[in-house]
Amino acid sequence: MTADMSEGRFLSTVFCDDVRQEVGNKLSFMGVYGPQLVVPAFPTTIAKLCFVITARTPVNRPFEALRFRIHKDDSILVEHDMTAGLRDVLTRMQSGPDDDVLTVIGVLQVFPLALDAPCRLKVRADTEAGELLGGLLQIAAVAAPD
Secondary structure, eight states, rough: OOOOOTTTOEEEEEEEEEEEETTEEEEEEEEEESEEESSSSSEEEOOOOEEEEEEEEETSSSOOOOOEEEEEEEEEEEEOOHHHHHHHHHHHHTTTSSOOEEEEEEEEOOOOOOEOOOOOEEEEEEEEEEEEEEEHHHHHEEEOOO
């Protein structure tokens, strides 16, 4: 189901091994994960994990505050406040072509990520109007054969 952007805000996340800047201001995502990342066994260490977080809001409701958070189960693993850069981003966006949606993208990286047991990584964003939910990555071990 897709969100009606004229009615509200939307947060999405791409979970991947690496993000590369390409010619023409393009981003390439390497090793994109679906809803689950499977490791051989626990404990384990993931060398690097990237989170490409996209926050969208209707142009008539620009973000006044925006902080991205990544949770490992119930504790905060990393957070990044995007608020200070919002004014510059929104000024550049509004001086561009007419659009009904404003987009803010953040790339957060965690390295290394040591894990003792299966867990869930949840992405959230705090705004002046409340919390946005932005995806979940479940980390599990390969199932042992019966």
